[in-house]
Amino acid sequence: MALTDREYQALEDIVGAENISREPAFLDTYNQCWGHKLVFDQKFSTRPAAVVLPGSTEELQAIAKICNKYRILFKPFSSGFEVVSFALANERGILLDLKRMDRIIEIDVKNMHAVVEPYVNIYRLQREAMKHGVTVGSLGAGPSAGVIAGSCCHFGAGTTMTSTGGLGRNVLGVEWVLPTGDVLTMGTAETGAGWFSADGPGPSLRGVLRGRSGANGGHGIITKASVKLYPWYGPPEVKFSEQPGLPASGKTLGEVPQGYKAFMILLPSTEVMFEALLRIGKAEIASCVMATGPAVLPYGEGNDEQWAEIQKMEAAGMVFEDLAFRSIVVLLGSDTSRGLEYREKYLLEIMRQLEGVSLPLTSQQGAVMFAGLMWHFGFVTMAFRRTGDFFVSPTSDGSPDIMLKMRNAAVELIQPYIDKGLVVNTGKVDLFLIPSENSTAGFHEENVTYYDPWDPDSLQAEREIIQKSEDPNGPFKSFGVPHLGGGLTIETVSHNHQRWGPIYDNYDMWLRQIKDMLDPNSVGDWSAYIPGVFP
């Protein structure tokens, strides 16, 4: 299944010898990622036949053409921080590490968009944009997540969704090397008018780029993308405080930056919490608002320190379960003090209506919360440091009321496993819940479990949770096709499209045809997408 020398040479001729390898030692650094034990029952996914580091759109086109000629599977990735980045349907596949394509091409402050290459991570773009009073919506995978990966290829949910939207709604332009090796540049970028609209002429081809989730490298390579920018109300630069002996994980901004205010609010119940998110969204006042979720527990310098802090807080009367079940965190921001005052007044009014209690936050706590909400600092720590792995299921986007139903069903499903100590108890079932676009586009919800992939009982528990929540005939069938049909799940393993398509308006029929159309020789790896024909 490996490449022949001729095939390898053809690829080497494109990128140069220093940018390609088929050394087994190197190849096995491209098939180990979190989540693999869950999906493949071992840390290793399929070993690629080669790893290639292309440096330009032209090189990628040439590579795609070689792959078509020799029928070699290929998959691109940027940060490579997801299961889907490396999964290959078979060993006759190559991985395209886009590390060398890392330019921020343009930040158009006035017209509020930025054009980037694949290896630009979200925090880097945020910091560059902040200098000019703008920023880009956050991504759940944290500061290292690729802008293009999030907006075009994978998922794209984040804490700021109430004010920045997400899930592909921010894409204003794309340059796309198709599986055939042809290039499709969408919208205004194709005509040379600029990078401000990816829609048209006529129907928008963003429709084939991605849906609620992206193709995860299954239909070519996105080599440039233009994304919407949003207002940043803080200073052009921020600096995390330094104290002798304080490791980076303990650093904070010291206080919430000027222009912003942070709140943590306890509500009477989960139902009221949902109502609060809806109302705050509708009030159009928040830069971020979400269920406290991952921010419930202190981060701590390490797990031991976190545990000590949790015990101390519990001894002092903190009930984490309350926070987990029925609290929210809010960031308000404005260019002017009067704008901020209004937003705070409205927030307090909503709290009064819902009998919410604003919890006191020290400067430090507010600062930690700010960095977590604005840039997802701490989220990656919470996802992985505890046990080494996490999963999100059930997950969906929908009307608030049905998302509440899903939440209740999720708790009912997962709580017994928490009670048995098989997955981490973070208060209750951890929850990532955010209103989209000021609650006009529903809620985004992820129910998060932290399991130890190397503990057989914990692994089994997680598999059961996923099996039950992704059963198209089970109690979760009404909440949408499970999480991306290929996002954190691998289609070759889960067969989600085959199982869910028939009960969701046969969407899979269209998706397969789109894939077939884009990729007639089936060289775009479909592990986290869909094949033209199910094997």
Added chain:
Amino acid sequence: MQTRTSLEEIVGKNNVLDDPAVLDSYSSDLSFVPKVRPKWVVKPSSTVEVQEVIKWANATSTPLVPVSSGTPRFRGDTIPRTGGAVIVDLSGMKKIMRIDLISRVAMVEAGVTFAELQPELEKAGLSAYMPLCPKGSKSVLASMLEREPITMPAHHWDCSDPFLLGEYIFGTGDKMRSGEASGPETTEEKWKLGNYQMTPMAVSQFDENKLVSGAQGTMGIVTWASLKCRLISKFSRNFLVPSENIEPLLELSYQLLRGRIGDHLFIMNDLNLASLLARDPGEINALRETLPPWVLVVSFEGNGDLPEDKVAWQEADFREMATRSGGLKPASTIHGADADELSQILSRPSDDPYWKLRYKGGCSDIFFLTTLDKTPGFVSAMSGLAQSRRFSPRDIGVYIQPVVQGTSCHCEFNLFHEPANAAEADRVKWLVTEGSVNLANLGAFFSRPYGYWAKVAYSRATETAIMQRKLKKIFDPKDIMNPGQLCF
């Protein structure tokens, strides 16, 4: 007549029309698209009927042209491009399926117009996000599918807003409900579960909503859609910001857009503003002489729980921004133009006569996407083009509408002319067709390529055309859906 019989069996005998006068009314419109008479007009009244019609069309290889709005029509997208076509007139599908104040969502069938929807929304405490004074017979669904820009850019998150999702019958005859509307339950059953079909994210890894938007009915027929609505305003503070030149207004607009401050936000020239406010040519002429050349229209809608506070702070910020933008002076009235009166006009579809037809009886539009900062160049270019064809720039209305929260703008030129004046019509025709090439060369993006613009747009978007043709083969393999439109 066997095929007609089978069609009648689907929609009912009275809903298959072949009266010449009726057919004539669908064979042309106020655009310059050549006249082509359809074979029949069918008027389905349900999704099932629409689906069966499409299946029938596949079986008989009959082109279909969907129409949802009433007359007058302007774009040419509902004129058949080929003989033997059947018009599928959805204007009879008038169910307002659901209005939800809490979710701020409405669900409407294809034939519901703004004139019908808006009063119902208001009863529920909501208002539609409307394009600029649409004609009364304009289908809400068609407006959204055409990506007509709304007048409130802060609420325009994505190009397709306020469109959320819908039910689609593709050219194959297959039905698909999109996004949250999809799934094992019926639409009504979903409501009971708390699923209000309000999430615009697609079902899976392609976005069916995007594929039907801007498609001019070439991919299929949308039978119903859900849309975002806004809370009705308890009151509003409305302003007109006059300026001799457009540039300071752009500066002010950028500031407002960045902060998502304000609701209605667009720029017009004197002629267009006068046409909106006045009723007949005499009034329009008189009013425009008193108006400044350019006006920025801004409103601050008092809604939600603290409407006065909301409006107060936004207005205060706005005034500071205006000062920073070359000392602009927002006003409630300027020389006979009253902002509050304009606000009332903006809250409903256009009265008759349709505002664009008041000045000269005829109007042809040129519109495209660009960025705000480039609009002065286009204004200048349009004026020059007009003069080169001896069309007076004084008869051109200008409407600049920021879209997608200000990341771009819809730039529109309204060429007012007398329909009976053939020479003038010829000049307008040239400007709208070949003249648009000049604008495209300057960077105008004809994202909604009606009529001649399809040639202009697709000649510059060949990769897109190739891809769209491939998609067409998937969703309409027999090419029965509005063939000849766009690049098909």
Added chain:
Amino acid sequence: MALQDFEHDMQRCTRCSYCKWIPYENQQNMDFIKGCPSAARFNFHAYAASGKWNMSYSFLNGRIDYSDAFQDAVYKCLLCGSCDVSCKVIGDLEPLQHMHELRCKFVEDGEILPEHFVTIEGLKKEDNMLLAKKADRGNWAEGIAVKNLSKEKAKVAFRAGCRYSFDQELWPIVRGGLKLLIDAGVDVGIWGSEEVCCGGRAYSIGFAGELTKYAEHNLEALKAAGVETLVTPCADCYQHYKVHYDKIGKKPDVEILHFTEYLHRLIKEGTIKFTKEVPLTVTYHDPCHLGRLAEPWIHWKGKEVKVMGQTICHEPPKKFRRGANGVYDIPREILTSIPGVKLVEMYRTRESAWCCGAGAGVKEAYPDFANWTATERIKEAKSVNAKALVTACGWCRRNFIDAMEAGAEKMEVYDIIELVQKAI
């Protein structure tokens, strides 16, 4: 620890790639956010700490064997510890210790780079890492009247280290340092030609035995000389004495100080006073071995326990070395106390400092990579408009000079000792 002892961590490397960057909390200028020189230069994931986890795990599972590529990725690494700091922002793993253990495994199995083989043979013969003659080791101190610790006792031992002992271009620094102590009236001695390597660089290449051998010798020498405090201007030696000797159970009984630490004391107590202005805008390069790598060793013995269901904790609680407790402030305080000196900081400082490129056998085996790394640092120094780059380690200093000779942008480079001398 053996390589297998790291299996737990190998399994839990999530491939977040934080190891390639400085911690996001420390990122200031987005042009200077890379932390790992190896990953930055060679691009393949194998060159990052995460890649080492992956290769080790693959090796332990019999999926790969030794190969040139494997060795290349293992040894084109400066063991600078940037990855360790970044990884530990979000994890309780030990990437640096693991990468070192991997080298020990390579050496144990005879997979030794020829350049390293030559260097270590030289070490074994002549007790230094510079392929120089042992007999010449004391030449740097010629003409300086100072106690000979082989024969006499003194409270303070001044240790030059291999680099300073044999690199004549750097002798003004080491001589200057010693003279500062003598002039300050410190009871100080040196071992001269009897000084031997600390064993640290050999250890970093994977020769664990050499560290033990030299640790034992050096601790004996300290004892014999009645020393209370060891002072060295070599950050490398400092780190090995202070941290690695302790790690292998041979913690010195004496106080181990870097020269800047001792100098700081002398300045604070007024023994050294600055009388001249040194009008210079400088930026300070934190040597890895004085900074993040010099954090004291933490011995821990215990077991893994699970709390909150599945969260992995330890009993007793395990403190991880996360790089915050290196020597960062003292050199800066010295610099800012020199009249006329203006200190401007680079963007990657303290525990996030970009390595100079000289460490862990890279300078010996991959001089181009060493030069490239130093060149990147010089670019950063220039970007903050500093006139001079100041450091506190001979290896750093040498590597910056070599890089400039190989084509890097030119700028003045000083050791702190030199600036102090100018101010006296």
